[in-house]
Amino acid sequence: MQCLECDESLDCLDNRHLLRCCGLTLQEYALRHQLPLDVVVHGDLLGHPDPIAGYSPPLRHLSETARAVLRAVNWAGLLQRDDGFVLLPGEVKRLDLLFWDLQWLREYGFKFRQEYRYSESSHRVVARNLLKAPAIHLEPSLESRLSPVPPPDFVFCLAVIVAHIGELQAGYLFMQFSRRSDGQTLALELARRGIEVEELDAADHPQGILLRTATRPDTQRLMALIDSYLKEMPGALERFQQQTPEVTVSKELVFDSAHFITDHPAKCANLHGGRYLLHVKVRGRIDPVTGCVVDYGYLKRVANRQIVERFDHHNLNYAASELSWRSSTEMLCVYIWERLIGYLPGLVELELYETPQSWCTYRGPDLERFQASGSDSLLTHFTDKSLGRSPLRSLVTETPAMLREVVKA
Ligand SMILES: [Zn+2]
Structure with a gap:
């Protein structure tokens, strides 16, 4: 084989x-020359054995930075355990960040491996990039190595976490944790430094948590705190600052629901059902790491969790108290917007079809305006505590004699 370089x-x-x-x-070479890995990877390299004996034990004296990096990638939920090894996976687009990790983690005996295997499900050779160390080298217990006294510098750990799992959407920073307690600990530490985050439902991890900076100024404060560290990590700061093209992505979702319209003079007063078609549109810059504005899978999971699971095969009027009076497409759009904007701050438009011939388009407030104004009063009329407090209501309970007194007066 001839090297094309x-x-x-x-x-x-x-x-x-x-x-x-x-x-x-090899994987970058294949991408540069548009060659399938099946052609580039020599058969001997497929599933190449990786004996533990090839790994060096950790250094006797570990640097503070190495300890902090290991703690941070574990905190971020990135460390995996597989077949006697501890693994830190990386993406091919960000190998330099993985090598930055390696410069510290090699103190623990981690090595870089690009492993190739034939994937039966995708019918092609695939690669994965890893830092690996034998789990036994991280004993007596990884946990005790991860909770040293004194604890590593929090701000540095935060920078490592953001560099690896932070995602920016419309000026808000998102971080997903597969372990709820990890996210909550981070939220507490941030709050102590005047940075507020909201804890959201992590649809992909039932035991997890999704953190989002509460406001854009919180994002700015957070980024300012870790800015000097991010500069040291390859591509980390660029990811959040690069002026990439802005595009709009849409996801189509479907749910079957019944509803009726209270006090309606026509047929819609009757209980009837139909198939609703929802288009969720999100606008933003393309993330240079993922190549996406927002992952379609994330968009779908959020919309499923917040909307479809609630409405599909349900009566809209009873599935959400906000819609008990009117479950028109218009009201439904306002409701859906309010359920999604916290997860999708780049939301720009909803399109909701009740039938192929009847649909509604809505562009609601951005997250900042929604936080300031709260839920639209259209949705809260019947749950508002002031309802029923009008003095006129006493007229209804008064006896006729007392009513006459009122009229005379
Ligand atoms: Zn060469």
């Missing part, structure tokens, strides 16, 4: 050659 003829093109020749890994 240096023209040298080789028995086996591998990382040992490529990293010396052009600095690329």
Whole structure:
């Protein structure tokens, strides 16, 4: 096989050659030359064994930074355990960030591995990028190594966490934790530093939590706190600052619901059902790491959790108290907007079809205005505590004699 970077003829093109020749890994080389991994990866490299004996034990004296990095990636929920190893996976677009991790984690005996295997489900050779260390080298227990006294610098840990799992949407920072307590601990530490975050439902992790900065100024304070650290991590700050193209993405969702319209003079007063079609549109800059404005999967999970699960095969009038009086497409759009804006601050438009011939389009307040004004009074009329407090209501309970007195007066 001939190396397309240096023209040298080789028995086996591998990382040992490529990293010396052009600095690329095999997967990056395949992407640069638009070659399938099936062609580039030599058969011997597939499922190549990785004996624990090839790993060095941790250094006797670990640096503060190494301890903080290990604690931060564990806090972020990134460390995996597999077949006697502790793994830190990385993305091919961000290998330099993984190498930044490696410069510290190698003190623990971590090594970089790009592993290739034939995936039967996708019918092709796939690669994954990992830092690996034998779990036994991190004993007596990883947890005791992760909770050293004194604890590592929180701000530095925060920077590592944000660099790895932070995602910006319309000026709000999101971080998802698969362990609820990890997210809550972070939220507490942030609050102590004057940065508020909201705890949202993490649809992908039943035991998890999704954190979002409460306001844009909270995002700015958070970023200012870790700015100098992010600059040191390859691509970390650029991810949040790069002026990438702005695009709008849409997701279509469907739910079957029944409803009726109270006090309506026509047929809609009767209970009837139909298939609702919802288009959720989110606008924002393309994230240079994910290549997306917002992951369609995230969009779908949020909309399913907040909307579809509530309404599908239900009567709209009883599924949400806000809609008990009127479950028109218009009211439904306002309600849906309020349920989604906290998860999708880039939300720009909803389109809701009650039938293919009848639909409603809504552009509601952005998150900042929604937080300031609260739920629209259209939705809260019947739950508002002031309802029923009008003095005129006493007229209804007065006896006729007393009513005459009122009329005379
Ligand atoms: Zn070469």
